[in-house]
Amino acid sequence: MQTKGINLSEKRNFSDELTVTFQFIKQEFKSLMTALAVIVLPLVFVELFMQSFLLKGILAGNVFASDMGWMTLLVNYVLSISAFLWLQLFMLSYLRLYSEKYPTQERVNISWHEVLKLMRRYLGRFLVLDIVYFFMSFVGFVCLLVPGIYLSVLFLFAPYFLVVQDKNLSASFSAFSASSDLCRGQWWGTFGYVILCSLVFSTLGYVFSFPYIGVYVGSFFTGEVPGLFEMTLAGAIAKLGNYLVSGGLVLAIGIRFFSRREGKEHSVLLNKIEQIGMEEQAESGEDKL
DSSP states (O other): OOOOOOOOSSSOHHHHHHHHHHHHHHHHHHHHHHHHHTHHHHOOOOOOOOHHHHHHHHHHTTTTTTTHHHOOOHHHHHHHHHHHHHHHHHHHHHHHHHHHHHOOOOBOOHEEEEEHHHHHHHHHHHHEEEEEHHHHHHHHHHHHHHHHHHHHTTTTTTTHHHHHHHHOOOEEEEEHHHHHHHHHHHHHHHHHHHHHHHHHHHHHGGGGGHHHHHHHHHHHHHHHOOOHHHHHHHHHHHHHHHHHHHHHHHHHHHHHHHHHHHHHHHHHHHHHHHHHHHHHHHHHHHHHH
């Protein structure tokens, strides 16, 4: 059966990984956007609704004048982190389903029901892993900037091992050790890839910020506080662009994860085959003696 789609489990070079990322987005755009609208957008809209009140208070200059202002700021911060983690889990689950279905389906079809079911299955372990990841990276940044960056890249693939490859989190945090092993000898390449992808997606997402900037500029020149609807709409467009950029970055890192994992597994397999061949030659030599 000839499968129509993209084989994620292929070893690719630096530029091909980024190219395949955009090919995957183009191919899965309708399915991705449908699932994203059902699963992720509701939480994003809740965040936007709360954020509109915060921005209104900032422009009016009274956001920090009361405990309610501080509470609104805290709620917005928690919602923002929650929405990003939910989006990350969504992208990881989608990649997992796609990689499983690709070898068996002529045309891969993924429904939002399947994605949501898988997200519920991994939600608890994913949150634990992300908390540990954040803590280790934070400690590294507190000690010195360089250790924080190093650890962030070293354990970058841990969530992918947990969700995509179903690594056991409780077994001495094997997802972290697997990520470290995958980055061995490729730390600088992975770091450069993340920086490049961040720049590319940030540039593409910048256009979504134009309405938001327009609201602020208009408020600055007129001295009037923008209306709630106006701010919510401009914020929704900017926030949507921000999450699309974040989702694209998670996907791009996922493509590199599959590429690096395939290269690693093939290297191990070739070494085993070579070792078996050498053992057979040695046994053959002993038999002749």
